[in-house]
Amino acid sequence: MTIIQKKSRTRTAILAAAVTLFYEKGFQSTTVQEITTKAKVAKGTFFNHFPTKESVLHALAEERLTDLPQFRATIPAHSFSILSQIRATFLFLLKDYDIHPALTAQIWKQVAENAPILLEHWTLLLREAELELSREQTIHFSHIVNSHMAYTMHAFKNEPTRLGLVKKVMALIETSFEAISYKRRPLSMKKLVVLGAGYGGMRVLQRLLPNDLPKDWEIILVDQLPYHCLKTEYYALAAGTASDHHLRVSFPEDGRLQIKYSTVTAIHPKDHFIELANGESLQFDKLVIGLGCTDKYHGVPGADQYTHSIQTMGATRRTYEALNNVRPEGIVSIVGAGLSGVELASELRESRPDLTIRLFDRGDSVMSQFPKKLSSYVQNWFVEHGVDVSNNSNITKVEPGALYNHDERIESDAVIWTAGVQPVDVVRELDVEKDRSGRVVLTPQHFIPNQPDIFVVGDCASLPQAPSAQLAEGQAEQIVTILKLQWKDEALPEQMPRIKLKGVLGSLGKKHGFGMMGERPLTGRVARMLKSGVLWMYKYHSG
Numbered sequence: 001m002t003i004i005q006k007k008s009r010t011r012t013a014i015l016a017a018a019v020t021l022f023y024e025k026g027f028q029s030t031t032v033q034e035i036t037t038k039a040k041v042a043k044g045t046f047f048n049h050f051p052t053k054e055s056v057l058h059a060l061a062e063e064r065l066t067d068l069p070q071f072r073a074t075i076p077a078h079s080f081s082i083l084s085q086i087r088a089t090f091l092f093l094l095k096d097y098d099i100h101p102a103l104t105a106q107i108w109k110q111v112a113e114n115a116p117i118l119l120e121h122w123t124l125l126l127r128e129a130e131l132e133l134s135r136e137q138t139i140h141f142s143h144i145v146n147s148h149m150a151y152t153m154h155a156f157k158n159e160p161t162r163l164g165l166v167k168k169v170m171a172l173i174e175t176s177f178e179a180i181s182y183k184r185r186p187l188s189m190k191k192l193v194v195l196g197a198g199y200g201g202m203r204v205l206q207r208l209l210p211n212d213l214p215k216d217w218e219i220i221l222v223d224q225l226p227y228h229c230l231k232t233e234y235y236a237l238a239a240g241t242a243s244d245h246h247l248r249v250s251f252p253e254d255g256r257l258q259i260k261y262s263t264v265t266a267i268h269p270k271d272h273f274i275e276l277a278n279g280e281s282l283q284f285d286k287l288v289i290g291l292g293c294t295d296k297y298h299g300v301p302g303a304d305q306y307t308h309s310i311q312t313m314g315a316t317r318r319t320y321e322a323l324n325n326v327r328p329e330g331i332v333s334i335v336g337a338g339l340s341g342v343e344l345a346s347e348l349r350e351s352r353p354d355l356t357i358r359l360f361d362r363g364d365s366v367m368s369q370f371p372k373k374l375s376s377y378v379q380n381w382f383v384e385h386g387v388d389v390s391n392n393s394n395i396t397k398v399e400p401g402a403l404y405n406h407d408e409r410i411e412s413d414a415v416i417w418t419a420g421v422q423p424v425d426v427v428r429e430l431d432v433e434k435d436r437s438g439r440v441v442l443t444p445q446h447f448i449p450n451q452p453d454i455f456v457v458g459d460c461a462s463l464p465q466a467p468s469a470q471l472a473e474g475q476a477e478q479i480v481t482i483l484k485l486q487w488k489d490e491a492l493p494e495q496m497p498r499i500k501l502k503g504v505l506g507s508l509g510k511k512h513g514f515g516m517m518g519e520r521p522l523t524g525r526v527a528r529m530l531k532s533g534v535l536w537m538y539k540y541h542s543g
């Protein structure tokens, strides 16, 4: 072994011992003596490598900083604003915060306060951003970033998550930058606000974030939940055959994306701002509204009070609890035999063989909008599996413990409503033109007439095809096309092509399924396997 190799090995051993002790006892309580004992080296050897205990922290930071240029190569300056680049850099440097918050905060506080290595990185980043700053201004800005980092690591060291910590430091940096660069356009970001991280909202993010967001734009996503929910699987969550966790997909992590967890309470299209339940108001330059839908009760008395829902994650969790607490051999009624009612009834049949399950359908046969072969297959499945289907039903009232079909009282331990949807309240309350279902009428380019900066996607939008996750995604693709043309100041097409849908797939429990692939009806195990495959692919590409 050469002398250099030996020295490097000793240094690594000291670092490993120090890190272990810092994790166990904290930085302050660990002594150099303890580090040398653990590393099995003499005290003099320690000081040959590290002049002070603090310099061990610098060495740990250096390890991460060595990988920084490689990481930065993945966030090209031409497509990320300077603030997004700084945010992405923080996320990278603080990678270990969620595992070792105290030590990570200590390391970066120490480095930001005392070592020039980090400062040099900020200076380089600002220089490469081509902000037309003088040399002095660039250095000045680097010091601002560095001192905000040091302050945040000290003042907010108890912040529970990395994202929260980065949010805090970025708030300080943005305020300082805005104050200093008053009227300096490259630093102030324009905001594309996306309301709702459903199928439509997520697709907008997925398409814009890799390469297509202009440099001076950032995205702010608002959702009441901290993950994207697989709404198409809510029937399985309600029946108790899929876990809650199985239905969640993480949001993308990107320096140009800010996420706000709150409920949207009002949208002001003309004044370009929205209000959130947490009291915040949010200005936007462009807006995509994708808040999905909620139940529509068609004025049936008691339906809103005494039925359970599978339209939101929260409501579905409550439905799961209600369904799985139904007494042995109890009675469950499901109102509505569209795709979601059919899937819920069949899944519940497998989950609770003891229950009497009643499915109330308005039509002559279930899934009557589909070809006869398919609708008969589904109807027969219910007959064979002991689900009572009441065709041509009309639910006139719901009360605790019962519903009324054509005014005939039917005892039910739980009633689930899947008989109609409408956009969420905040969209219904928007003062813009809507169709008969309360969906927002749009131009062919998917924005509100005379409001080219406000798009509506998915279940809230009035479109020629029936609402579905596939349609929301297809529409989101077209919205992204329009946004890109607007950003380039290019003419918009007068019409958009009809959104192509691949087909419909539904499940009948875990083994059987049905669907339409183009014009072709599909039934049985193959349809079920295809449905599972589509779900797997979706999670794989989104997660």
Ligand SMILES: Cc1cc2nc3c(=O)[nH]c(=O)nc-3n(C[C@H](O)[C@H](O)[C@H](O)COP(=O)(O)OP(=O)(O)OC[C@H]3O[C@@H](n4cnc5c(N)ncnc54)[C@H](O)[C@@H]3O)c2cc1C
Pocket: 195, 196, 197, 198, 199, 200, 201, 222, 223, 224, 225, 228, 229, 231, 232, 233, 234, 235, 262, 263, 264, 265, 290, 291, 292, 293, 310, 311, 339, 340, 343, 424, 426, 457, 458, 459, 460, 467, 468, 469, 470, 471, 472, 505, 506
């Ligand atoms: C049981 C079931 C099965 C289905 N199966 C299929 C299927 O097989 N294929 C298919 O194509 N479609 C299916 N659908 C329909 C599909 O789920 C919807 O059409 C699709 O989810 C619509 O997407 P979206 O982006 O408009 O809204 P959503 O996916 O509903 O997303 C809306 C988002 O907005 C958030 N949000 C809502 N209100 C607020 C607020 N006020 N503030 C903040 N955030 C808010 C929600 O948390 C959510 O993240 C099914 C639906 C159900 C219920």
